[in-house]
Amino acid sequence: MSSKYPEEFQGIGIVDKEDWLHPKRVSFKPKEFTPNSVDIKIECCGCCGSDIHCAKSDWFELPHGQVVGHEIIGHVVKLGPNCSSGLKVGDRVGVGAQVFACLECGRCKEDNEPYCPKFVTTYCQPYEDGYVSQGGYADYIRVHEHFAIPIPEEIPSELAAPLMCGGITAFSPLIRNGAGPNKRVGVVGIGGIGHMCTLFAKALGAEVWAFSRRGNKKEDALKLGADHYVATLEDKDWDTKLFNNFDLVVVCASSLSDIQIDKFVKVMKIGSSIISISAPSFDEKLVLSPMGLMGVKIGNSAIGSVKEIKTMLDLAAEKNIKPWVETIPISEKGVNEAFERMENGDVRYRFTFVDYDKEFK
Structure with missing residues (x-):
């Protein structure tokens, strides 16, 4: 037909x-x-x-x-x-x-x-x-x-469209790594994917911390549902203040060159995960101290499965x-x-x- x-x-x-x-x-x-x-x-x-x-x-x-x-x-x-x-x-x-x-x-x-x-x-x-x-x-x-x-x-079509890649790229690492009630989730990079990661992390019931280099996105992050905001270039001691704080951090920044991974390792709980969805140019390198990774997992996530996309769409419709x-x-x-x-x-x-x-x- x-x-x-x-x-x-x-x-x-x-x-x-x-x-x-x-x-x-x-x-x-x-x-x-x-x-x-x-x-x-x-x-x-x-x-x-x-x-x-x-x-x-x-x-x-x-x-x-x-x-x-x-x-x-x-x-x-x-x-x-x-x-x-x-x-x-x-x-x-x-x-x-x-x-x-x-x-x-x-x-x-x-x-x-x-x-x-x-x-x-x-x-x-x-x-x-x-x-x-x-x-x-x-x-x-x-x-x-x-x-x-x-x-x-x-879900209106123009809002459903960005969920099909950007949304699921944020949603998949959240649900695969236990984001939900009584979990503290950090979202690094409040942009195209990061703002959707913030929306979904909050909808899943997590306590959400938004990270950006400067304070100019604080108002947006709080409107999106973030409970806290950290400007990493303006608050020099943020890693000390947040030591042993997070169950999951999702790196949504478009570039890894500016991410201070060694500092993020410090704020993670033992057994927690830092998951990057970033896909920068091939000439970029992720630089970190290997000794700092003791007790913390770091990895990359691709797009989500069809099953995960359907779950995400149902949640978006419900919430x-x-x-x-x-x-x-x-x-x-x-x-x-x-x-x-x-x-x-x-x-x-x-x-x-x-x-x-x-x-x-």
């Missing part, structure tokens, strides 16, 4: 890596339709920091004409004959930063699809057949049905959690505006591209 739509999809892609700030309208062939494929007409898409890193080729050489975007909300327009997830044409669904996994290995069966060896990101990564995935700054996307996730009706979002019409001009403003730190705290019907008629 399906509706009519183009055989080639349209998008806003990066056509000149030296001029990545000025993407252009492109067309591209979708991946081959398989029995478990779902086609989605995109309604809106969040603008994630990963989009900037990829557009700039910070992590790898970007393919010509690459369409980025992996915080996608849209409606199902076609289902493969073997789809068994219960989706129907017309359903509103979200797609995050993953569009494929084998679904057969031990990791997949344990709801750890983001760690599957056959993981395919929503854009920029080849499938086994060689097709390079294209993202959500486009009119349609084709994915495996497993990664098309129903969106609760209580009326609303990320701070500014909408921008999708277009060459709109993507350029979002990219330039994100480069300049001019966003509080996420962008969602909207008006897809106007751009992709």
